[in-house]
Amino acid sequence: MKKILSIFILLHLAVFASAQLKPRPDAFPSVPENLDSKAVTMATTIDEMASWDRYPTYPVYLEMMQRWATEFPTLCHVDTIGTSVQGRLILSIYIQTQTDDDLYRPEFFYSSTIHGDEVTGYVMMLRLIDTLLHGYGSNPQYTSLINRTRISINPLANPDGTYRQNNNTVLGAVRYNAHNIDLNRNYPDPFLPAKSAVEPENDSMIAYFNAHHFRLSANLHGGAEVMNYPWDCFTSQQNSHPAADWWKEVCTRFVDTSRHYNANHFVDTYSSGYTAGGDWYVIHGGRQDYVNYYHNCLELTMEISSQKTLSSNRLPSYWEFLQHSLVNYIEEIHSLPDNLSISQHPSQSSSFSVYPNPAIDCITVGPTSQNTPLELRDINGRTLQVVKPTNKQPTILDISHLPAGIYLLHCGGATAKVVKVQ
Numbered sequence: 001m002k003k004i005l006s007i008f009i010l011l012h013l014a015v016f017a018s019a020q021l022k023p024r025p026d027a028f029p030s031v032p033e034n035l036d037s038k039a040v041t042m043a044t045t046i047d048e049m050a051s052w053d054r055y056p057t058y059p060v061y062l063e064m065m066q067r068w069a070t071e072f073p074t075l076c077h078v079d080t081i082g083t084s085v086q087g088r089l090i091l092s093i094y095i096q097t098q099t100d101d102d103l104y105r106p107e108f109f110y111s112s113t114i115h116g117d118e119v120t121g122y123v124m125m126l127r128l129i130d131t132l133l134h135g136y137g138s139n140p141q142y143t144s145l146i147n148r149t150r151i152s153i154n155p156l157a158n159p160d161g162t163y164r165q166n167n168n169t170v171l172g173a174v175r176y177n178a179h180n181i182d183l184n185r186n187y188p189d190p191f192l193p194a195k196s197a198v199e200p201e202n203d204s205m206i207a208y209f210n211a212h213h214f215r216l217s218a219n220l221h222g223g224a225e226v227m228n229y230p231w232d233c234f235t236s237q238q239n240s241h242p243a244a245d246w247w248k249e250v251c252t253r254f255v256d257t258s259r260h261y262n263a264n265h266f267v268d269t270y271s272s273g274y275t276a277g278g279d280w281y282v283i284h285g286g287r288q289d290y291v292n293y294y295h296n297c298l299e300l301t302m303e304i305s306s307q308k309t310l311s312s313n314r315l316p317s318y319w320e321f322l323q324h325s326l327v328n329y330i331e332e333i334h335s336l337p338d339n340l341s342i343s344q345h346p347s348q349s350s351s352f353s354v355y356p357n358p359a360i361d362c363i364t365v366g367p368t369s370q371n372t373p374l375e376l377r378d379i380n381g382r383t384l385q386v387v388k389p390t391n392k393q394p395t396i397l398d399i400s401h402l403p404a405g406i407y408l409l410h411c412g413g414a415t416a417k418v419v420k421v422q
């Protein structure tokens with residue numbers, strides 16, 4: 001009876017858990033949301049964007065970006081990050097005052113719609129650019145923020161996905177780029193070998209990150225309303241992000257501010273409105289982990305609307321509830337946590353140890369099982385050495401021929417970081 005009762009309780013818990021936890025939309029192919037053409041209204045001229053209740057056609061989007069640069073030449077310019085597979089432009093508005101002589105002014109980056117059909121963030125970013133630029137000199141918060149921060153805003157990271165049907169509509173938008181690749185699974189993964197070549201959109205985004213020193217960023221998505229902080233490729237139990245406590249505070253501030261304007265948002269996934277990415281669903285090849293790990297930039301994934309392609313007449317109400325949080329998140333760059341080593345991976349795994357580490361010639365690894373090979377990979381995931389342990393313990397690996405750097409030693413699902421010096 002006791003056993004039957006426990007099974008009953010377990011079944012109930014399972015049902016309860018599945019009712020509580022909505023599957024991560026990133027994990028699945030997008031489901032068409034049956035948007036009819038009435039729900040999506042396009043702006044075919046720049047003037048039709050004035051009320052912000054339409055999506056811009058691709059030419060209108062280009063015109064908006066160019067107009068801001070022309071209208072505010074001392075405040076911003078357009079950066080061309082790169083081009084998509086089909087030759088569309090991946091652009092960013094870079095905001096900094098022309099008298100900017102403070103070399104230590106931190107750089108912030110917003111980017112949206114890496115998934116082409118998640119277009120709420122696209123319009124939010126356009127409106128944020130417009131609001132910041134027009135508010136400079138009159139709104140004390142925006143003025144102060146721009147005077148202290150370099151801000152780059154990329155409204156559309158995957159234009160081929162968004163304008164899949166044609167340049168004049170976002171109806172028919174898809175998640176993928178024109179090679180049908182999910183760009184948010186296509187970044188170099190810190191802990192797994194690459195599955196495919198980096199796509200042109202991501203390649204140019206990586207170059208943009210290399211050319212800058214962004215310290216805080218966010219990548220905007222849709223399909224849920226939840227703030228998703230790193231890591232995506234680990235659960236927090238496996239490897240908690242070194243800034244996890246800070247992220248929770250930042251997410252709470254973002255969600256609370258939004259709920260102040262509309263209490264019904266950020267409730268569809270977690271009651272707190274935020275989660276560590278891997279606790280929701282583990283993914284690999286996402287931009288968030290890439291940016292955190294390889295660029296020491298704190299990046300967060302913002303899932304900002306339950307619907308991926310929001311009816312255009314709902315865009316203004318989303319702006320009302322998100323605008324203050326979006327501006328305040330930029331402010332967070334001035335309160336980053338101290339002494340943070342983002343490129344942190346346990347140098348000792350839970351199941352085996354490596355010593356000495358850092359090492360010059362050889363590393364000693366143990367305990368190891370005879371049936372489980374040790375695999376040494378470089379930081380890009382390429383396998384360099386595979387060693388099958390013998391019954392002679394511990395196992396010694398010669399790494400004297402390797403250039404100095406960071407390597408990852410994998411063994412039976414556990415990983416340890418190995419630092420080679422000299």
Ligand SMILES: [Zn+2]
Nearest residue numbers: 115118221222
């Ligand atoms: Zn997404």
